[in-house]
Amino acid sequence: MPVAVAIKKYWKFLEPTDRDNILRYKYVWYVPTFKAHKGTNGGVDEIDKSDGSKKRRPLRKGDQNGHVAFRFEKLNVLGAGNFGQVTRCLDHKRKREVALKMICADESFELQARIEVSALERTRNGSPYVVEMFEHFVFCDQVCVVFELLHINLYEWLASRDFKGLDMSIVQHIAWQMMHALVYLKRIGIVHCDIKPENILLRRPGAYDVKLIDFGSACFKDSTTYTYIQSRFYRAPEVMLGIDYGHPIDVWSLACVVAELFTGRTLFTGDDEARQLSEISKRLGPPPRSVIHESTNPDRRVDVSVLTALDDDDARACALTSNRKASVRSSVVVECGDTRFNSFLRQALRWDQTRRLTPERALTHIFLNRIALRRHPTEMTRP
Numbered sequence: 001m002p003v004a005v006a007i008k009k010y011w012k013f014l015e016p017t018d019r020d021n022i023l024r025y026k027y028v029w030y031v032p033t034f035k036a037h038k039g040t041n042g043g044v045d046e047i048d049k050s051d052g053s054k055k056r057r058p059l060r061k062g063d064q065n066g067h068v069a070f071r072f073e074k075l076n077v078l079g080a081g082n083f084g085q086v087t088r089c090l091d092h093k094r095k096r097e098v099a100l101k102m103i104c105a106d107e108s109f110e111l112q113a114r115i116e117v118s119a120l121e122r123t124r125n126g127s128p129y130v131v132e133m134f135e136h137f138v139f140c141d142q143v144c145v146v147f148e149l150l151h152i153n154l155y156e157w158l159a160s161r162d163f164k165g166l167d168m169s170i171v172q173h174i175a176w177q178m179m180h181a182l183v184y185l186k187r188i189g190i191v192h193c194d195i196k197p198e199n200i201l202l203r204r205p206g207a208y209d210v211k212l213i214d215f216g217s218a219c220f221k222d223s224t225t226y227t228y229i230q231s232r233f234y235r236a237p238e239v240m241l242g243i244d245y246g247h248p249i250d251v252w253s254l255a256c257v258v259a260e261l262f263t264g265r266t267l268f269t270g271d272d273e274a275r276q277l278s279e280i281s282k283r284l285g286p287p288p289r290s291v292i293h294e295s296t297n298p299d300r301r302v303d304v305s306v307l308t309a310l311d312d313d314d315a316r317a318c319a320l321t322s323n324r325k326a327s328v329r330s331s332v333v334v335e336c337g338d339t340r341f342n343s344f345l346r347q348a349l350r351w352d353q354t355r356r357l358t359p360e361r362a363l364t365h366i367f368l369n370r371i372a373l374r375r376h377p378t379e380m381t382r383p
Helices: 005-012 016-024 105-123 152-161 168-188 247-265 273-283 289-294 312-321 324-330 339-350 366-373
Strands: 043-047 056-058 070-081 084-091 096-103 132-138 140-146 201-204 210-212
Touching: 005 016, 016 273, 070 096, 096 105, 105 132, 105 140, 152 201, 152 247, 168 210, 168 247, 168 366, 247 339, 339 366
Parallel strands: 043 070
Antiparallel strands: 043 056, 070 084, 084 096, 096 140, 132 140, 201 210
16 A cells, blocks of 8 residues: 555554654555564474474564564564574465565665675576576665575485485486486576575475575685685585685585484584594595695694595505405495495585586486486475
């Protein structure tokens, strides 16, 4: 309705801040009132272990009167962090539920918010495996980004299963979709920089289809200026070692996620970067000396066993003298009977990013390529 009509009808119900803000609009689609929100202030999602569905708890106090821009009615919080929060909202203009991300009005987030919006503008309608942004605007000095509403993330899904690993065919299906997402991001010059189970969401209940979300840490391939990126458990070694990075860091992170989906456990769990590198070295073997020579990280707490690496000649000599059994054992990243899976992980988790599996080549690897040879399940079996 025209704002003049809304003011005449609802003025006495508006809170002081809303009385100031409503005057900035020509039309409004939702007018919050004390009466409308008394005792019904939304909720926060909890995961029901039985079927992965959500229950509701109250919203936090201080949420801006349960609305955004006199159009989006806040229903419940989906996630929160230093950046701000993501809320499930009812868009009264478009008559649909959406996820709305509000980024804090802080100088430290202003630049990254602009980068995030620019990255999302590039991804619009470009890939079925990347979250769709509907629009963005500024409200109360906060950048607001409106997305399609998806289901729970992969961490929540694993938690609802008591961290029991997924069937290999499901892991393949998810990996195949996310590699297609990375092929697309590489083509348009975006590095996601924060791939982890929490940032991969199921599209809807009862299905295995997923989408990549949260470009809050993303950068463009020619502007990789930040040195502290990626969640530590999924952080590529070149980032920790202070080496120039690019698209290969996303492949590393995704490989860690894929391994976790199968086992139900995080692959590398170092308490800090030094221990994280040690964990990687124990499972994959030490890094090539060429990688160590590129390192510019001033933190020298990294274990000697990590830094004392074999060069390529030493590695070849070692391989020639090793027996067959030791060679097979060294190729195992996770314990499973599928050698193709371990081959995929080994190639995607190479220390040297120049030799790491690319998204394009990953889709031709036998672990993922064989999906096209048979019909793949897309619906969950309900417990």
